[in-house]
Amino acid sequence: MDDRSTDSDPVTAGESSILDTLGEDVIRIVSPVSLCMLLVVLLVSSVSSTNDLSSSISSLFLSSTTTPTSFSSLNLLLLGSDSTWEEIKSALVTALSFVVVVTLLTFLLVLLFYFRCTNFLRIYMGISSLFVLSFLGGFISLLLISHFKIPIDPFTFAILLFNLSVVGVFAVFMPKFPISMNQGYLVAIGVLTAYWFTMLPEWTTWALLIAMSLYDLAAVLLPIGPLRLLVELAMSRNEEIPALVYEARPVDPQPGDRVRVWRERTDVRIEATENSTNSATVQTVQETRLAVSEEITAPLIEAFPQTGDRHLGTEEEEDGIGLGSSGAIKLGLGDFIFYSVLVGRAAMYDYMTVYACYLAIMAGLGVTLLLLAVYRKALPALPVSIMLGVVFYLLTRVLLEVFVVQCSSNLLMF
Amino acid sequence: MTVAAGVGYVLIALGPALSLFASVIAKKPFLILTLLSSTLFWLISLIILAGAWRAFLPVKSTELWPYSILILTSVGFQEGIRIGFWRLFKKMEDMLNAFADRVSKPRLFLTDKMLLALAGGLGHGLAHAVFFCLSLLTPAFGPATFYVDKCPSIPFFLISAIIALGFVIIHTFSMVIAFNGYTEGKRKDQIFVPFAHLIAALITLINLVPGGCNIGLPLLCIMAGTTLYYSWQLVWRRLTEHQTTRSSD
Numbered sequence: 001m002d003d004r005s006t007d008s009d010p011v012t013a014g015e016s017s018i019l020d021t022l023g024e025d026v027i028r029i030v031s032p033v034s035l036c037m038l039l040v041v042l043l044v045s046s047v048s049s050t051n052d053l054s055s056s057i058s059s060l061f062l063s064s065t066t067t068p069t070s071f072s073s074l075n076l077l078l079l080g081s082d083s084t085w086e087e088i089k090s091a092l093v094t095a096l097s098f099v100v101v102v103t104l105l106t107f108l109l110v111l112l113f114y115f116r117c118t119n120f121l122r123i124y125m126g127i128s129s130l131f132v133l134s135f136l137g138g139f140i141s142l143l144l145i146s147h148f149k150i151p152i153d154p155f156t157f158a159i160l161l162f163n164l165s166v167v168g169v170f171a172v173f174m175p176k177f178p179i180s181m182n183q184g185y186l187v188a189i190g191v192l193t194a195y196w197f198t199m200l201p202e203w204t205t206w207a208l209l210i211a212m213s214l215y216d217l218a219a220v221l222l223p224i225g226p227l228r229l230l231v232e233l234a235m236s237r238n239e240e241i242p243a244l245v246y247e248a249r250p251v252d253p254q255p256g257d258r259v260r261v262w263r264e265r266t267d268v269r270i271e272a273t274e275n276s277t278n279s280a281t282v283q284t285v286q287e288t289r290l291a292v293s294e295e296i297t298a299p300l301i302e303a304f305p306q307t308g309d310r311h312l313g314t315e316e317e318e319d320g321i322g323l324g325s326s327g328a329i330k331l332g333l334g335d336f337i338f339y340s341v342l343v344g345r346a347a348m349y350d351y352m353t354v355y356a357c358y359l360a361i362m363a364g365l366g367v368t369l370l371l372l373a374v375y376r377k378a379l380p381a382l383p384v385s386i387m388l389g390v391v392f393y394l395l396t397r398v399l400l401e402v403f404v405v406q407c408s409s410n411l412l413m414f
Numbered sequence: 415m416t417v418a419a420g421v422g423y424v425l426i427a428l429g430p431a432l433s434l435f436a437s438v439i440a441k442k443p444f445l446i447l448t449l450l451s452s453t454l455f456w457l458i459s460l461i462i463l464a465g466a467w468r469a470f471l472p473v474k475s476t477e478l479w480p481y482s483i484l485i486l487t488s489v490g491f492q493e494g495i496r497i498g499f500w501r502l503f504k505k506m507e508d509m510l511n512a513f514a515d516r517v518s519k520p521r522l523f524l525t526d527k528m529l530l531a532l533a534g535g536l537g538h539g540l541a542h543a544v545f546f547c548l549s550l551l552t553p554a555f556g557p558a559t560f561y562v563d564k565c566p567s568i569p570f571f572l573i574s575a576i577i578a579l580g581f582v583i584i585h586t587f588s589m590v591i592a593f594n595g596y597t598e599g600k601r602k603d604q605i606f607v608p609f610a611h612l613i614a615a616l617i618t619l620i621n622l623v624p625g626g627c628n629i630g631l632p633l634l635c636i637m638a639g640t641t642l643y644y645s646w647q648l649v650w651r652r653l654t655e656h657q658t659t660r661s662s663d
Contacts, residue, residue: 018514019442019526027443030450352549359454366451395461403464404545406472411562411570411621411630412481413546413577414488414611 026369028248029329030362032187033339037361039191040340041347041354044198047143091203095211102215106226113233113241122242126169129189129244133165136192172244179249186246190333194340198348205345206390212338213386220380231378244333329369335381342389352404353396360392361385420555423571427547427578431540434586438529445533452499452537453544459495460545463488478622485615493608496589500596503530524656527597528590528649535589539582547578565627576631577618583638584614587645594648603648610641 112121138161145152168185171177198205219225234241339361346353364385372379407413425432439445466487473480507530511521553560554571562570588607595603614637620630 016519017523017526018510018517018519019444019522019529021443022510022513023443023447027446030446350549351552352545355544355549356457359450359457362450363454366447392457392461395465399464399468400461400545402471403460403467404549407484408546408550408574409562410481411565411573411577411627412485412615412618413542413574413581414485414492414615414618 025248025329026366028250029246029331030365032183032246032248033331033336033361033365034358036187036190036194036336037340037343037358039187040194040198040344043140043144043191043195044344044347047140047147087201087203088207091201091207094204095207098208099211099215102212103219103226106219106230110226110229110233113230118239118242122173125242125244126173129172130165130169132189132192133168133185134161136196137161137165137188140192140195173242179247183246186244186333187336189244190336190340194337194344197337197341198344202345202348205341209338209342209386210390213380213382216380216382220378227380228378246331246333246336248329248331331381335385338382339385339389342386342393346389346393349397350401352401353393356392356396356400357389360388364388416557417555419559419571420551423551423554423575424548426572426575427543427582428540430579431536431543431582431586434532434536439533439536442529445529448530448533449537449540452534453541455495455499456492456538456541457545459492460541463491478619481622482616482619485619486612489608489612489615493611496592496607497596499534500593503534503593506530524652527593528652531590531593532586534593535586536582538589539585542581542585543578546581547574550574564622564624567625568627568631573621573627573631577634580634580638581614584610584641587641591641591645591648594652598652606644610637610644613637 109121141157141161144150145157167181168188171181171185172189197208200208216227219227220231222228230241342361343354343357346357364387365381367384368379368381371384435449439449467484470480473484507522507527514521551571551574560570561568562573565573588610591603592607594600595607614634617630617633617637620626620633
């Protein structure tokens with residue numbers, strides 16, 4: 001008797017198809033990234049002072065129906081008025097100095113980790129998250145309060161801020177905290193830092209993004225790269241690096257879920273030294289510190305880990321698609337931040353670029369996860385997504401916008 | 415006209431899409447991924463079209479023929495891409511079936527395949543609504559509204575929201591029809607989809623005539639209804655056929 005005879009409705013027949021659970025892990029990492037990007041876009045569009053979007057679109061509509069000079073005005077808006085050589089030069093210098101400082105700090109981090117100063121690192125990370133949550137959080141809350149004219153007195157504000165920051169630091173670093181609070185606070189830290197980065201001038205932001213993605217590529221894949229050294233150190237010692245990493249675990253653990261058991265399948269020499277079947281291996285992450293550029297007021301040094309490393313824990317051998325159903329993907333907070341910076345900067349131009357860049361970043365993330373499933377070693381998460389994001393931003397700004405505005409303002413759609 | 419009107423326009427354009435998403439697609443993570451990738455696909459095809467047409471824009475004349483060439487080439491290109499999309503879909507189906515065999519779960523059911531087609535179509539419709547309607551809605555959240563010269567009776571945002579709604583329905587369900595048609599090899603279904611798309615796009619040409627949108631909008635909604643009805647009939651027939659062949663085993 002075939003159990004699947006009534007397969008027009010498989011759920012009621014008790015059979016579940018693979019479509020029900022496949023891709024769960026990817027969605028669990030895509031949702032917080034999307035949430036972070038959405039919050040940054042909302043913040044940018046509500047609090048930003050120069051509202052390019054609506055004014056430019058309204059002027060386009062007005063001019064397109066009256067005079068044939070709409071093309072030139074559109075051209076002016078597209079090319080922008082700030083593409084001077086000076087701005088580009090200063091942007092390149094800033095980005096380069098940023099990358100140099102990050103490299104030096106990461107090497108310092110590797111050194112500290114090598115000398116087993118883990119406690120020092122943990123305390124440092126705690127202090128820096130406290131800084132981000134209280135100072136940046138306070139600054140952005142003040143912006144919001146003044147923009148939306150929320151009635152709140154200073155004492156309540158101070159108490160709330162203090163409470164939220166302290167709980168945030170505990171949520172991020174204490175191991176026994178509920179995972180949903182941990183995830184929520186990590187997203188909050190990502191949103192705050194990303195919003196703060198979007199306040200840089202435009203050319204600087206783009207140069208910084210491209211420079212950081214090239215740095216990420218070099219640091220993870222080159223043999224002398226600091227992040228690669230860090231990962232290898234951590235793996236050889238079977239230790240965990242103290243870092244801010246988003247772990248896409250389900251909020252309520254399902255029965256029989258061994259989410260902390262990972263199978264490590266990267267180096268041959270590692271496998272020779274430990275059991276190759278179901279050994280509880282290390283959750284290795286990487287960490288970099290980002291020094292704030294000197295253009296902004298307070299020279300705050302904050303530590304953000306950037307992981308290029310995703311480990312998919314599975315209970316059985318899986319090649320092919322490579323998505324396990326019990327493992328959790330881990331993504332470093334630095335990746336969250338830079339994705340949101342790109343989308344936030346796109347939001348400062350127009351919403352069309354936001355949608356295009358969002359899709360590009362998701363595509364890049366998917367490609368990275370696919371490469372991870374194929375190569376099974378530490379991979380940088382930034383390069384593919386950021387490069388795709390930048391390409392799509394340029395294409396949208398130069399090609400798509402003219403086309404779509406031309407069609408829709410004449411009410412022609414297909 | 416204020417945030418309320420802006421949100422209203424968004425819901426007009428995307429209401430059915432959101433309810434489809436929440437009720438059908440959000441439950442299965444793989445369908446969300448399919449939706450995202452098909453949205454990306456449509457965006458890439460739109461960028462290629464925009465690149466090809468960039469040199470000829472903006473069209474300054476008010477004649478009909480440049481716009482009709484624009485529409486014809488765009489629709490033709492997109493329908494051609496749909497066949498490529500179907501080939502990718504077949505490959506993905508084979509991969510999924512191989513994966514299902516490996517983890518000893520049942521292979522893809524007919525409803526699974528149709529759900530995948532629905533997610534793909536919804537991705538296309540969503541991309542259309544987002545790029546043609548939502549990205550231009552930003553001024554609607556402000557204090558004023560806007561009327562196009564050729565259509566002084568309905569605000570521009572409302573027209574584009576209704577057109578986007580019509581096209582969301584057309585794109586979503588024509589993907590279901592098209593995939594079924596290509597799988598079964600039925601000529602009628604295969605011809606219906608490009609035809610419906612072309613007619614719907616040509617209907618929007620009526621909007622170029624002053625006062626034309628009063629005729630164009632209802633016609634577009636009728637076209638969307640036709641596509642919906644056709645796909646309903648197709649799916650019904652397919653499912654009952656499948657049911658009878660299964661129970662006769």
